Amino acid sequence: MKRRQRGPADPDRRERIAQAAVTLVAEYGVHALTHRKVAAEAGVPLGSTTYYFASLDDLVAAALNKAAERSVADLREWERGLPADVNLATALADFVVRSVGEKRADTMAEYNLYALALHRPHLRQAAVDWDNALAEVLQGRTDPLTGRMVAVLLCGLLMQAVLSDERPVRSDIEVLIRRALGGQG
Incomplete structure (x- = not known):
């Protein structure tokens, strides 16, 4: 990778390093994350x-925050692009399929980092904020309880889908989401 200049000429270095950590987690898993590999991926000196x-924990925390930030921004952009009269069950099923299909690497990285929060208390707030943002988006299309319930369902569906080698069946996902929405679409 091309090395970038230091200081004011490279104001996005910290962000690039955090993004490089997310990229490596997506490709190799959290266990393979090292300062050296992140530096190489980001095209910056190890220092x-x-x-x-x-610490590596600081780098993992930055990666989790970066992944959560990107995921929430993508989710909000996706939701803004939906028409007011959208069939929400169908749209959410498509969202899940896309998240574990064309965006599988991103979803894998997100859930790798998310799971770390179970054993690293300093990471938990970022994970909770991430969950809350998903629920908030869905509550804007439903009601508070339904939005929270569907957010939990989506998290479970995404986790199951990235753990499995089999692609989820879109129609099966839609049935689950439709039921959670109380039969509404």
């Missing part, structure tokens, strides 16, 4: 990764 992220 830059340790300057911005003193």
Whole structure:
């Protein structure tokens, strides 16, 4: 990768390093994350990764925040693009299929990082904020309880889908979501 200049000429270095960590987690898993590999992926000197992220835990926290931020932004953009009269069950089923199909690497990285929060309390708030953002988007299309319930269902469906080698069947997902929506679409 091309090396970038230091200081004011490279104001996005910290963000690039965090994004490189997300990319590596998507490709190799959290266990393979090292400062050296992240530096190579980001195209920065090794010292830059340790300057911005003193410990590997700091780097993992930044990666989780970056993945959550990107996921929530994508979700909000997706929701804004839906027509007011959309069949929500169909749209959400398509969202799940896309998330574990063309966006599988991103979803894998997100859930790898999300699962780390179980054993690393300092990561939990980012994971909770992520869940809340998903529920908030869905509550805007339903009601508070239904939005929260469907958010939990989507998290479970996404986790199951990335754990399986088999692609989920869109119609099966839609049936589950439709039931959670109380038969509404």
